[in-house]
Each structure stands twice: as C-alpha cells, then as structure tokens.
Amino acid sequence: MRCPFCGSEDTQVKDSRPAEDNTSIRRRRICPDCGGRFTTFERVQLRELMVVKKTGRKSSSTATSWCGPSRSRCGNVLSTTSA
Numbered sequence: 001m002r003c004p005f006c007g008s009e010d011t012q013v014k015d016s017r018p019a020e021d022n023t024s025i026r027r028r029r030i031c032p033d034c035g036g037r038f039t040t041f042e043r044v045q046l047r048e049l050m051v052v053k054k055t056g057r058k059s060s061s062t063a064t065s066w067c068g069p070s071r072s073r074c075g076n077v078l079s080t081t082s083a
C-alpha cells in the first residue's frame with residue numbers, strides 16, 4: 001500500500017481488526033519513511049455486487065441485497081440445505 005503522504009511503497013501494517021459491522025477489515029498502517037499514519041479498509045467484493053450496479057440499484061453491501069437481484073439462486077441454496 002502506497003503512502004498517501006510521501007508516496008513510499010514500503011508501508012507497514014501496525015494493526016488489523018474487523019470493522020464494527022464485521023464485513024470489512026480495518027488496517028492501521030505506518031510509513032517508516034515519513035512516519036505518516038493512515039487507515040485502510042479491506043472489503044469483500046463479490047460478483048453479485050457488480051450485478052447490483054448494472055441494475056442501477058445503489059443498495060449497500062448487506063446480505064439481503066446480495067440475495068436481491070439473484071433471489072432464485074438464494075432460494076435454490078435454501079432448498080438444497082433443507083432437503
């Protein structure tokens with residue numbers, strides 16, 4: 001991860017833990033060159049999210065919205081597990 005302050009590519013992760021909603025990872029980083037500290041977020045990117053964008057919906061990445069555009073697929077999964 002490039003340092004946003006000095007552009008150095010040799011930044012180090014100081015801390016890594018899940019964000020409040022447990023759908024992303026928050027990493028605290030520090031740049032050894034300039035001493036700058038910054039935080040990055042790592043988030044799951046599923047193919048379904050791209051489908052959501054195509055339909056023009058701006059729903060957030062909740063579990064319910066993942067099942068929205070492809071509800072038939074989610075239904076298949078449920079019926080398979082219950083059978």
Ligand SMILES: [Zn+2]
Pocket residue numbers: 003004005006007008031032033034035036
């Ligand atoms: Zn730096």
